[in-house]
Amino acid sequence: MDQPSHDYHIEIPGTTIFDGKMAMKGYALNKMCYAFNKAVNRDAFKADEEGFMKEYGLNEQQKQAIRDRNILAMIEAGGNIYYLAKLAGIFKLGVQDVGGLQTGRTTEEFQQHLLDQA
Amino acid sequence: MAKILGGITTSHIPAVGNAIQHELQDDPYWKPFFDGYPKVHQWIKDNKPDVVVNIYNDHGLGFFLNQMPTFAIGAAHEYKNEDEGWGLPELDPFPGHPELSWHIIESMVADEFDITSCQELPVDHGFVVPMQLFWPGAPHNPDMPRAIPISANTVQHPIPTLKRALDFGKALRKGIESFPEDLKVVVLGTGGLSHQLDGERAGFINKEFDQHCLENIAHNPEVLTKITRMELVEKAGAQGTEFLMWMMMRGALGDNVTELTRNYHIPISNTAAGTLLLECA
Numbered sequence: 001m002d003q004p005s006h007d008y009h010i011e012i013p014g015t016t017i018f019d020g021k022m023a024m025k026g027y028a029l030n031k032m033c034y035a036f037n038k039a040v041n042r043d044a045f046k047a048d049e050e051g052f053m054k055e056y057g058l059n060e061q062q063k064q065a066i067r068d069r070n071i072l073a074m075i076e077a078g079g080n081i082y083y084l085a086k087l088a089g090i091f092k093l094g095v096q097d098v099g100g101l102q103t104g105r106t107t108e109e110f111q112q113h114l115l116d117q118a
Numbered sequence: 119m120a121k122i123l124g125g126i127t128t129s130h131i132p133a134v135g136n137a138i139q140h141e142l143q144d145d146p147y148w149k150p151f152f153d154g155y156p157k158v159h160q161w162i163k164d165n166k167p168d169v170v171v172n173i174y175n176d177h178g179l180g181f182f183l184n185q186m187p188t189f190a191i192g193a194a195h196e197y198k199n200e201d202e203g204w205g206l207p208e209l210d211p212f213p214g215h216p217e218l219s220w221h222i223i224e225s226m227v228a229d230e231f232d233i234t235s236c237q238e239l240p241v242d243h244g245f246v247v248p249m250q251l252f253w254p255g256a257p258h259n260p261d262m263p264r265a266i267p268i269s270a271n272t273v274q275h276p277i278p279t280l281k282r283a284l285d286f287g288k289a290l291r292k293g294i295e296s297f298p299e300d301l302k303v304v305v306l307g308t309g310g311l312s313h314q315l316d317g318e319r320a321g322f323i324n325k326e327f328d329q330h331c332l333e334n335i336a337h338n339p340e341v342l343t344k345i346t347r348m349e350l351v352e353k354a355g356a357q358g359t360e361f362l363m364w365m366m367m368r369g370a371l372g373d374n375v376t377e378l379t380r381n382y383h384i385p386i387s388n389t390a391a392g393t394l395l396l397e398c399a
Contacts (some may be wrong), residue, residue, distance in 0.1 A: 009275075010348045014319030015356055017348075019275040023183055034182045036203045072318070081316035081357075082178040082273055089204030095133075095388050099320040110321060114385040117323040 018080050026078020032056035033083035042090055071101050120218070120297035123165050123304055124375070124397040125367045126158055130174060130247040130308040133387040135206045138250050154381025154393040155251055161378060161395055162252060162261065167304040169215050170252075170263040171294070171370070173363045174244035174308045175272045177202070180236075187234035188278055189286060191226075192241075192267040193219035200240040209246055212257045215264040218297055222266070225293030231286060241267055248308045263304070270366060272309075272359045280350065281343035283362040287369020294370070307367025309360025311382075313389035316356055323390045327353040328382065331361060336377045336396055339368045357389075364394075374399035 009017035016022065023030075032053065035041040045052040053063050065073035069091060074084055088098050100110035134151075137143070143152040179202050181187065196211040223235050245267050246256070253259035268290075271277055278286070287305075294303050311331065314322040331354075334341050342365065350359050375396040384390045 010352065012319070012348075012352045014317045014322075015314065015351065016317055017275055017351065018273070018356075023274050027183065030183055034178055037179060037201055038203075039201065042203065071316075075316055080178075080183075080273060085315070086178065086203035095315055098315070099388060102316070102320045103318060113321050114323065114388060117325065117390075118384040 028057045029062040030083040036086040120301040125305045127307040127394040129391040132243040157379040168301045176269045179242035190234040192239045212265045222293035231289045283365035284369040287366045291370040307364040311390045311392040312358040314355030322355045
């Protein structure tokens with residue numbers, strides 16, 4: 001049967017498997033980002049980032065990743081990209097901006113990287 | 119009795135919603151993508167399905183990690199498209215078909231497929247973008263069928279196996295085709311193909327693997343059930359696991375299908391976009 005243990009995964013370079021272990025680690029961060037579905041919460045975060053992060057119980061690692069606008073650090077801290085995308089939206093970052101930030105490319109270089117795979 | 123006419127797959131990239139809003143169909147970037155749809159439009163016009171079963175994966179609107187169903191079926195009179203947080207326009211609600219929903223739920227659970235029923239389910243781009251692509255102006259297209267959303271978890275592991283996805287579709291088929299009313303049903307499998315949004319491997323696309331999936335899904339889907347979930351992540355990308363929706367759709371179509379149209383284009387946004395129209399025998 002194809003049943004690994006709850007945090008088992010094969011090593012795929014540059015890829016974090018968002019499994020039970022990561023889901024527990026990132027729960028507060030992801031819960032905050034899920035709240036950004038509502039405009040009232042996006043506005044509250046923009047008005048007081050520190051206060052909003054405290055309200056949702058983010059740990060220091062998660063808070064620092066957000067202060068630094070560091071996507072890879074957010075993932076390392078348990079962030080799931082589908083929820084983080086809502087935070088990226090607040091920062092006016094699209095998926096190709098986010099792709100560039102994670103891969104050390106400008107947005108234009110990242111877009112070219114996508115085109116090159118056609 | 120209800121009858122499944124066929125299945126249609128498409129990517130459900132949010133940027134497509136923006137392109138439709140801004141009418142960019144003939145823009146050089148978008149044209150190769152939108153060129154995949156006229157044949158689908160004609161087929162829909164010729165066949166006029168009464169119900170669309172839309173198999174998609176929620177991306178953090180309808181469900182959060184507090185309660186994450188592996189398979190969820192909508193059983194509501196209507197489905198609201200709500201704010202996802204990053205500026206996609208909100209569409210008007212999509213009318214549902216709760217009687218058929220409950221019939222499917224009864225049938226599948228009796229068939230030992232234990233699923234989550236949802237009397238409220240906000241639907242995100244994964245559901246609405248394919249509706250906009252197939253029924254322009256959705257939900258106000260005059261041919262708009264009533265909708266039943268089915269969402270599978272690809273947000274957090276463990277995700278379902280490819281075999282389970284195909285088997286889900288087979289059980290879904292029994293549920294639909296045992297409904298006593300004469301309804302014409304189309305099944306959508308949305309999402310994919312290869313893409314990865316997160317990590318140092320963001321931007322990963324795998325044309326060879328996508329072609330393998332496209333070559334086999336119509337006539338040889340059992341071969342694809344041999345792919346393990348981690349292999350799927352490795353070869354399709356972390357979000358390419360959405361291919362599970364295509365497998366669920368395929369299972370609902372029965373053994374014999376005819377491929378009527380296929381389109382594949384790299385890239386749309388961060389994704390290899392695929393479209394397929396399969397008609398049931």
